[in-house]
Amino acid sequence: MIRTASAILRKDLRIELRTKETVPAMTLFTVTVYVLFHFGLDRDSLDGELASGVLWVTLLLAAVIGVTRLFATEREQGGIDSLLLAPVDRTALFVAKAAALFLYLLLLEVVAVPVFGLLLLGPDLFDALPELALILLLADVGLAAVGALVSALAAETRARELIVPLLLLPLVVPLLIGAASATEPLLREGGQSEDLGRYLALLGGYDLVFVLIALGVFDYLLDD
């Protein structure tokens, strides 16, 4: 199964590298929104609660773009038939797509978080970095799993571009709560973490539950 998943992942990454359709869109969107906030909030710099909220909500909205496009190549080009015909474990498709989304999110954050630090953050981003990286990683796992599931669910519907955000955003609210609450004290002057363990546990729990659920139900989405 892992071999199949890696074959699918490599194929997807190769296509993404050629078409450059997903990651640039997500990144451009995020940077643009941060710029908008920079001007729209009429504040020189943010910290704490507000900073954390702006950072995370924008990342989630960018994730919607990634999720909507996740099965696009399958829909528009090869179709998943080639996978369904092959003697492989179909869960590999979920693993591959979730892994792809995870990588796209990481790439997005590598660019977007420093931009956020420059444009909007009052306190120095550098102090918060190690803990922030951990929070981002955990959140990305959950986002990737839920995103892949939602993407597959919405893949066959007609109003896909509407349904994806409506489905994804409520589902990731616990993720948002955990991530934003954990990030908030980090983005204050002095940047000490508070209750970090508690929120990491929430993120970890969320990740575990939804990865397991997604692995359990994904097959039924492909079965005809």
Added chain:
Amino acid sequence: MSEPPALELEGLERRYGERIALSGVTLRLEPGQTLAVIGANGAGKSTLLRVLAGLLRPHSGSARVLGAQLPGETWRVRARIGYLGHDPLLYRELSGRENLVYQSRLYGLPIERVDEALAEVGLERRSGEPVRDLSKGMVQRLAAARATLHAPDLLLLDEPRANLDPAAAERLEPLIGRASGRARVLVTHDVDAALAETDVVLGLRGGRQAFALPVAELNRQRTRELYT
């Protein structure tokens, strides 16, 4: 122990909601034989192919493909079935070679198979170009390479010669034609050509089996009735 029949279908049925997509399909096909499926548009020919490919489940009746009962045992024979449908199932942004390499990974085939297959369909020179730059005929040839990469025992072909000039069609003969020695299910509108290379003919009308006969017993009147 002799080989099981390529196909053993009994009262095969598939619905779309309340509508009948396939009904009453009953026939038997021996290894190496060809089955031609004819009928008007929407008669269920493509649906039948997809059921045999394991892409759709039968709703009732029985279907044994290469000895395996669908849908429970499909996994046993997936590696022995080749499907060439309307969709070439190729990624347009990738090259022909990359597409076949991906396919070979899905089927666990050695990488050398890819070059062999490209040579078989005469696309070695253009295998590095993205599929979207290839002509329809080349895409079809590539799709045939994809479908036969794993040397299947059963070929499911939906209008395989569409978009092919006679030279290209002839080139593909050893791969997907009678000469390949493989059991084949051939969906086509070209009834005369089909009858020339077939052992058994299945006529579908509105999803229902009108007849399933050895080609020798078929008269042209019956085939014409399918299209009224």
Added chain:
Amino acid sequence: MYSKGFKPLAIATVVAIAASFALVFFYAPLDADQGFVQKIFYVHVPMAIVALCGFVAGGIMAIKHLRTGDRSWDMRSYVAIHLSIILGTGVLITGAIWAKASWGHWWLWDEPVLVSFLIVFLLYCVYYPLRFSIEDPDRQARYSSVFAIAAGAFVPINFAAVRLAEAVTHPRVLSQTGGNLPGEMRLTFLVSIVAMTLLFVTLWKLELTAKNASMQLKSLRRRLELRADESAPAAPVRTTA
């Protein structure tokens, strides 16, 4: 199939509702701060609890559907979720009325439980467009079940997350229901929950019976049409609307 034991159930529901009304109006004490309006609590909270349980139950029925392939489980799941959404609307409305009457605002953003419920409600609102945008009936049922399972798991997680993040819990209600309810209120509250649950189950059975009957009718009608088609393909068949 679903109407077994319906009559005693319906009777029990009516009795429970009557009992709970009686208790609410005549037995439960008047709240010192909020006065009569506080009694909405006996509708609002049981409704919320039953709706949330309905969502989770819908998820469990969806699991059964996927595991057995039996479409009747999907129907049960759909009706449970459908009814819970309706109840959910009631929760939000009664919550708003209560909030406005007691504290002067139509909505309280700093009440985590209310906001959690809103998120769950918004999520489930997508159930309809998702379901009905898929045309193939088989696939529609399967995808709906997948959604029901993911959303059903989401309900407890969402509330846990909100609980974790807020040190402050829904003070006005939960501090009361957290075992601090005085005897009369507790009894009234419990009876209200029982009544609401019975009402839910009764409506659930009722809707399932109706749906089942109409499905059988449609199926019979279609088979009749097909039969007529086969025997006389040339002559047009008239079916009554």
